[in-house]
Amino acid sequence: MTDLIPLLASACTLALGTLWLIAPEKVAKYLGVTPQGKLGISEVRATYGGIFVGLGVAALWFQQPEVYAAVGFGWLSSGWVRTVSVFLDQSFDVRNLGGIVIELGIGLALVSEML
Numbered sequence: 001m002t003d004l005i006p007l008l009a010s011a012c013t014l015a016l017g018t019l020w021l022i023a024p025e026k027v028a029k030y031l032g033v034t035p036q037g038k039l040g041i042s043e044v045r046a047t048y049g050g051i052f053v054g055l056g057v058a059a060l061w062f063q064q065p066e067v068y069a070a071v072g073f074g075w076l077s078s079g080w081v082r083t084v085s086v087f088l089d090q091s092f093d094v095r096n097l098g099g100i101v102i103e104l105g106i107g108l109a110l111v112s113e114m115l
Contacts, residue, residue, distance in 0.1 A: 006059070021053060025041065055074065058071070074107070079100050
């Protein structure tokens, strides 16, 4: 059962990256990101879509605790920085709070084998 948890978190990483790849403008608008022109859309696809797809595929391909941990630490860092940002930037928004839950949840799921 414990092997299933990081696999599901890896699949979520891949799914979220795929969403950024196929619908960058919709997701960017929902998250309050404003890509400018074609270069901005390309940046969203590459940075958010490409990196997350690559991380998800790597985690699913290798299925090794160290790979899960590396991807998980990325998610955990994102959740931690977003939490700090909520207070520093006073950005108390349900979407930001949801982002914290998702980032920390996926991150913890990925490092769960190490706990």
